[in-house]
Amino acid sequence: MSNGWELSAQAWIDSMGERGDWGREHVLDPVMLSRVAAGGFGRALDVGCGEGRFCRMLKAAGIAATGIDPTRQLLEVARQRDPSGDYRSGNAEQLEFEAASFDLVVSYLTLIDIVDFRTAINEMARVLKSGGSLLIANLTGFTSASADRGWVKDAEGRHLHFPVDRYLEEFPFWFEWAGIRIQNWHRPLAAYMTALLESGLQLTFFAEPGPLSGDPAHQERARRVPWFVVMEWRRPAVG
Template sequence: MTGGDDDGWRASADAWVREQGEHGDYGRAHVLDPVMIPRLRGRGFQTALDVGCGEGRFCRIMAAEGIRATGIDPTPELLAVARDRDPAGDYRAGRAEALDFPDASFDLVVSYLTLIDIPDIAAAIPEMARVLKPGGSLLIANLTSFTSASADRGWQYDAEGRPDHFALDRYLETRPMRVGWRGIEIANWHRPLSAYMRLFLKAGLRLAWFDEPAPTGGPADQAARYARVPYFVAMEWHHTGITDADDGGTAR
């Protein structure tokens, strides 16, 4: 979450907290957590930054894995919930585009479904790389770009009301969009996958893991729908300390 006065997050905070509960919505609990949480274990991570921590759910997960996590978010209503649920946690107001931390501060930086909320990823992604220690990891979960390209159309139904296909349009066009469900009305950004990949590479990051995770349990109807259209992509990037400017323009 990246909250602000005009992106809908402050007005949607209560509905968001109800939707997520303690364990997250279907996509988090049954699709992303099963691949994201194992990336935390046995890796020696001691410090982590959760960029767009919202109500603090993934910070609490990292703390349970023995990682000292700091969460940032610009939505005060969500930070208040995070602090209430985790009084010992470290939750601060902040934005991804200008991280208020020294260089090389964290072993791990996490962006869990927040890249789509950030207007200026050309500033945010280098900032995430900057605060990583050399050899550190940037762990990403995001909507697949063909899902975000379809957000204003989504599932198309047949004459019997059954989901027939998932519409996709204007894939290569970066654009903001308004999305709404169950009392939540927020601004998201669609970008092609290449826009993200170029920025990760330019920031001196090396791709170490990539997945389009399948659903793992939960209500059968939701699992079937998520199995037909992979909504999410998950990635881990490692900090190499070499940017495209350092090696003559060829990112590594």
């Protein structure tokens, strides 16, 4: 069964410029890039790279980046925008790289797309070098639990609250915006934390970031609901 990405690829490309969408530009990018800058990384794997935006940001930071994605059209655009880049067709659940190949693996809003996320996390951990980091940006379970319903509003359209329901379950849902319709997955935070701990990685950074810029209306709503979580997990250094 399709998860919607092939049919939504063009709409995604049309809506996602170099600055990304609002959440990426004003909330996630500052945190993700600060972790990248602090790590002294040399070689990175971007799992679910899409049209290659974050790979290009890694490249600008002096890091040799490889991007993988299962969506053909997104990879074609990534190669067009970065002809010297390394973009490959691939799935997170079966990474075609040797163990300990990268000192940085990035999962930037991709775990919510992956059906077998536990296998994917183990694969990301496998390809990390000793002392390397897995840097994750994800939706919080507080928002993904009812993301397909969105805000509860009053008769005048004012945002009253964001609902939370079925939080402890794991289930897929269809999310639609800007001509894009894709299947995402809701999981409680504990599901991700347990899988990451069982992979042998150690948590070194955790944040539920708010916006650092952007228009005031978006900022106000983004501070009322924790949309995103950013985590950095490290493979323990050997010796």
